[in-house]
Amino acid sequence: MMFVPTDPLSLLVLLMIMLLVWITTQHYLAPCKNFPPGPWGLPIIGSFMYFGSDIHKDMMKLSKTYGDVYSVKMGSRISVVVNGVNAIKECLVKKGNDFADRPYSWIVEQYNPRYEGIADGRFNEKWQRRRQFAHTTLRGFGFGKTSMESKICEEISFLLDEFRDLQDKPIDTGAILNRSVSNVICSITFGKRFNYSDPKFNFIIDTMGKWFEVMGTMYELDFLPFRRPFNRSNIHNYNTLGADLKKFCKQQIDEHREVFDPDNIGDFIDAYLAETMKQDGNKDLTDDQLKHTLVDLFSAGTETTATTLKWGLLLMVLHPEIQDKVFNEIDQVVGENRLPRLDDRKNLPYTEATLLEIQRFGSIAPFSLPHCALKDTSLDGYNIPKGTEIIISLWSIHRETTIWPDPDKFDPMRFYDEKNNALKKSEHFMPFSAGRRVCMGEQLAKHELFLYFSAMINQFKFSLPVGAKKPSTDGVLGLTLVPEPYQVVIRERSA
Structure with missing residues (x-):
């Protein structure tokens, strides 16, 4: 008894x-039979003892033990981590609809409780219509087309003028690159560019950078709610920064509405306002949806391209012999009397290869935004129940040793066929993710990266300040993986 x-x-x-x-x-x-295996975790904290500040590297290490598809206990929740090009393509492309949703996120709900906009939106018919409208409208304004080239080159000219004024002294180019790249997306969404000295513009660009940085530090609060009372300062900063971004975008909407002319559609906001006038009672397109969509476009259109260029300049000063080789190729094809154009790409294979290697090495999005299973399905032979959170490790594609020998070495020859003087492409390369949630700005970003990078190297030589300590290439993980702050010295090549 x-x-x-x-x-x-x-x-x-x-x-x-x-x-x-x-x-x-x-x-x-x-959660079910034949669920992906994974490391044991502890109650409440789950598997967090396996992760340090470089969680993207730690998750890839676990795949060597548990396979390309494995599970981890993130606090009291369980997630499935997907590694390697084959498993990721099965998840995002072959079974893209099965895994196209977004999971619950306490972090997202702090500033976007209804999951509005494009990036955070739940996968349903309304979201698909919003995304299709945004994609079609942006394409109409040249988004990702060669017709955007003149706007990009105009902005590059402003950047090069700034560089000329900053020659021969150590500077951190990060802030200038952010402002310049941001102006490209501003010209499409807001119909205008901002002066680099505009205090409101500088404030919002700095706000966006801080928001991304703070967001990265709050990641574990999504899974460990008991830690939230001890992080009130971070949470307050995160909410304040997010509110400032939304306020800025709302101001742009209000300014457009005051002078709106349905017969003169000049940018994305105008097109959105015109479309709202055609809606029936469903009201898919609202000011709140527009506001969050603008935050998505403004932040993604700035952060990813600018961060890739920061990695590019860092790697060029660390490898001056590669910088010289890129310059010599551009100089032979383009010369010094004009800026490179998109038509030059086919004749600049080593420059293109260097850009691809910058994206592979920097891998600025080690993880795609989290996905979620829309229904009971399977992945890599395992059963995945509806509602399971999916973590896509893009880092694992770009740092797999069997595909990229010595992956921590920067080497453009991975993408360059020296014998045939041609570009080599690889299926093990996915900087913009794939499938139903692929980055809408992929083509625009590719155009920007080529035009910015080739123009900067063609016009200027970048070097480390005399006596400066060699900068780190480890990167700092926030929402994106950014280089640690570093300084360069700029000298005009024709001077």
């Missing part, structure tokens, strides 16, 4: 032990 204590204290202890046993048992139970 089992002994049951009768005194209150002993009964309380027994109940607590039973509760702990139940929590532990539930924690270790797989």
Whole structure:
């Protein structure tokens, strides 16, 4: 006969032990049969003991033990991590609809509780119509087309003028690159560019950078809610920065509405306002949807391209022999009397190869934004229940040693066929993700990266300040992987 204590204290202890046993048992139970294997975790904190500040590297290490598709316990939640090009393509392309949703996120709900916009939107018919409208409208304004070239080159000219004024002294080019690249997307969405000295523009660009940085530090708060009371300052900063971004975009909408002319559609906001006038009672397109879409476009259109260029300049000053080789190729094809054009790309294979290697090496998006299973499905032979959060490790594609020998070495020859003087492409390269949630700005970003990078190297030589410590190439992980701050010295090649 089992002994049951009768005194209150002993009964309380027994109940607590039973509760702990139940929590532990539930924690270790797989959600279904044939669920992906993974490392054991502890109740409440899950598998966080396996992860340090370089979680993208730690998750790739776990794949060597548990396979390309494995599970981890993120606090009290369980997620599936997908590594390697084959498993990622099965998830995002072959079964793209099965995994096209977004999971619950406490972080997202802090500033976007209804999951509005494009990046955070839940996958349904309304979201698909919003994305299709945004994609079609942006294409109409030249998004990703060669017709955008003149706008990009105009902005590059402003950047080069800034560089000329900053010659021969150590500078951090990060802020200038952010402002210049941002102006390209501003010209499409807001119908205007901003002066680099505009205080409101500088404020919002700096705000966006801080927001991305703080967002990265809050990642674990999504899975470890008991830590939130101890991170009130970070949470407050995150919410304040996000509110400032939304306020800026709302101001742009209000300014457009005051002078709106349906017969004169000049930018994305105008097109959106015109479309709202055609809606029936469903009201798919609202000001809140537009506001969050603008935040998506403004932030993604700035951060990813500018960060890739920061990696590019860092790698050029660390490898001056590669910088010289890129310059010599551009100089032979383009010369010094004009800026490179998109038509020059086919004749600049080593320059293109260098850009691809910058994107592989920097891998500025080690993870895509999280996905979620829309229904019970399977992946790599494992069963995946509806609602399971999916973490896509793009880092694993770009740093796999069997595909990229010595992956921590920067080497454009990975993408360059020296014998045939031609560009080599690889299926093991996915900087913009893939499938239903692929980056809408992929083609624009490719055009920007080529035009900016080739123009900067053609016009200027970049070097480390005399006596400066060699900058790190480890990167700092926020929402994106950014280089640690570094300085360069700029000298005009024709001077």
